[in-house]
Each structure stands twice: as structure tokens, then as C-alpha cells.
Amino acid sequence: MISSLKRNGGRVALTFVMVACAGFLGWHLWNYYMNAPWTRDGRVSADVVQIAPEVAGRIDKVAVKNDQFVHAGDLLFEVDPSSFKLAVEQAQAELDSERETMELKASIAHRNDSLTKHGTISVETNEEAQREAAAAAANVRSAKAALAIAQLDLQRVAVRAPTDGYVTNLHLRQGDYAVAGTDAVNLVDAKSFRITGYFRETQLPRITLGAPVSAKLMGVRGTVTGHVASFGRGVADSNSANDTLGLPDVDPVFEWVRLAQRIPVTVQIDTLPEGAILSAGMSASVYIDKTTKNVRGNVPFKGEVLLAPAS
Numbered sequence: 314m315i316s317s318l319k320r321n322g323g324r325v326a327l328t329f330v331m332v333a334c335a336g337f338l339g340w341h342l343w344n345y346y347m348n349a350p351w352t353r354d355g356r357v358s359a360d361v362v363q364i365a366p367e368v369a370g371r372i373d374k375v376a377v378k379n380d381q382f383v384h385a386g387d388l389l390f391e392v393d394p395s396s397f398k399l400a401v402e403q404a405q406a407e408l409d410s411e412r413e414t415m416e417l418k419a420s421i422a423h424r425n426d427s428l429t430k431h432g433t434i435s436v437e438t439n440e441e442a443q444r445e446a447a448a449a450a451a452n453v454r455s456a457k458a459a460l461a462i463a464q465l466d467l468q469r470v471a472v473r474a475p476t477d478g479y480v481t482n483l484h485l486r487q488g489d490y491a492v493a494g495t496d497a498v499n500l501v502d503a504k505s506f507r508i509t510g511y512f513r514e515t516q517l518p519r520i521t522l523g524a525p526v527s528a529k530l531m532g533v534r535g536t537v538t539g540h541v542a543s544f545g546r547g548v549a550d551s552n553s554a555n556d557t558l559g560l561p562d563v564d565p566v567f568e569w570v571r572l573a574q575r576i577p578v579t580v581q582i583d584t585l586p587e588g589a590i591l592s593a594g595m596s597a598s599v600y601i602d603k604t605t606k607n608v609r610g611n612v613p614f615k616g617e618v619l620l621a622p623a624s
Contacts, residue, residue, distance in 0.1 A: 352511060383474045414449050506593070
């Protein structure tokens with residue numbers, strides 16, 4: 314009887330230990346899933362530079378192709394310079410004419426000044442000549458400014474890349490008409506790639522600036538590493554919108570169910586798996602995990618080096 318109780322007691326104790334371990338493991342997994350700083354709602358982001366010509370005219374040359382990598386200063390496209398060259402010649406001619414007029418007016422003013430001292434002409438006539446000379450000098454300055462503007466417009470016919478990046482969604486063709494101030498080329502800044510993770514507001518207390526981050530990208534083998542660069546300081550409030558009558562449109566909520574708001578957290582990329590290709594909009598799972606700061610086989614992220622096509 315006693316030996317039977319001992320055997321049953323051992324089984325009960327073993328069962329209790331297993332249940333306790335399972336409970337502790339379940340609580341740990343639930344706590345990690347609910348409160349640990351990680352999210353599947355992440356996106357690769359990048360800055361897009363919208364490039365517009367500063368002068369209008371027919372497109373004479375398109376020097377890039379869609380998805381091409383370009384360096385800062387590379388030619389993107391060129392507006393037909395013919396009319397701008399003529400404008401420079403016209404401005405130069407007007408400047409030459411104004412200079413001749415200025416020299417004539419200055420000579421007359423100098424001569425009248427001498428004649429006035431000898432009493433040959435009146436003071437009023439001399440003053441009029443002096444003012445005409447001053448006006449002629451002002452006209453020369455105006456003509457110089459007009460020439461500088463014409464020369465600047467001639468330089469602006471060549472539109473160049475302001476930064477290293479990728480030409481994207483290009484529809485510009487030779488012969489199209491470029492309108493000043495209207496976007497013609499979109500350039501994805503190669504050095505601006507980052508990951509934005511959308512974390513629940515209840516997770517933010519566990520996230521600090523500079524904390525190491527690991528991220529998994531769909532379709533990319535290996536782990537991307539980085540660090541927390543910034544927190545979003547504002548999200549849209551749907552309750553602040555008005556209806557057609559100007560009244561606040563307040564969403565009803567259940568008191569016993571309240572969803573946590575998601576806040577964007579920007580992650581600066583430090584290293585990438587070798588050969589990885591980034592594209593804005595890619596999906597990412599983001600983990601704040603101090604144990605994955607360094608990943609073997611990763612290479613430093615340098616934008617144009619990793620993202621440029623192999624030569």
C-alpha cells in the first residue's frame with residue numbers, strides 16, 4: 314500500500330512539475346507575443362526626390378533609363394537650348410547697346426560739367442545731363458542682370474541628379490514638352506533606405522533610441538541589422554475630422570475593448586546580408602533584440618555601393 318502511494322505520488326509530482334513548466338512557458342510566450350518589442354508590420358522606406366525642370370521647352374535628350382542608378386551630378390535630361398542661346402545673344406546685345414549709351418551720356422555729362430564751370434550752359438542743363446548719365450549707368454546694371462538670368466536659364470536646360478539614387482517610374486521621352494516646376498523624373502535616394510516598424514503604443518516603453526534591431530525581409534535570406542533612430546511624434550486622429558455639416562465625426566468604441574494605437578519607429582540600417590537588394594515598400598518583421606546586433610556574413614550598408622548594379 315505504501316509503495317503504491319509512493320509510486321502514485323511520484324507520478325502526481327511529475328505531472329504537477331510538467332503542468333507548472335507548461336504554464337510558465339505559456340505565460341512567457343504570451344508575454345513575449347503581447348509585450349515584447351517586435352512587429353510584423355514593417356516596411357522598407359526611402360526618400361523620393363521629385364525633379365522638375367526650372368525652364369520650359371521641348372525635351373532634346375533623355376540620358377537615363379528606368380531603374381538606372383545615377384550618381385549626383387549625372388545628366389538626367391536636357392531641354393532644347395536653341396531659344397535660350399538666342400536669349401543670351403539678345404541680352405548681350407542689349408548690354409552692349411546700354412554700355413554705348415552710358416559712355417555717351419557720361420561724356421556729355423562730363424563736358425557739360427566743364428561748361429557749367431565756365432558759365433557757358435545753365436546749371437539746370439548740367440543737372441539734367443548728370444541725371445541722364447546716372448540713369449544710363451542703371452540701365453547697364455539692369456542689362457547685366459538680364460544677361461546673367463539668360464545665361465542661368467541656358468545652364469538650367471541640363472537637368473542633373475542632385476544625389477545618388479535610382480531613376481524610378483520614368484515616362485519621359487525625347488520630344489516631350491517639359492513644363493517648368495512640373496515633376497519629370499523621380500529619383501529614389503540610395504542612401505536614405507531605412508525600415509519603419511509600426512509598434513503598439515504599449516510596446517514603446519521597452520524601446521529606446523539606439524537600441525539594436527534585427528529585421529527579416531520577405532524574399533531576402535539572412536537578417537538585416539540596425540538601430541532605432543527615431544520615434545514618430547504624431548499619427549492621424551480620425552475623430553478630429555468633420556462631417557459634411559461641420560460636426561465632429563467621433564467613432565464609437567466599446568469600453569471593454571480598446572485597441573492600442575500603432576506608432577511608427579524608424580530603424581537606421583547598419584548591415585545587410587551580402588547581395589541583398591532593397592526596394593521601398595518591401596515588407597519586414599522587426600525585432601528589438603540585443604543578441605542580434607552583429608550577424609556573420611553581413612556587410613555595412615553604404616547605399617550606392619550595395620544597391621548599384623554590378624559592373
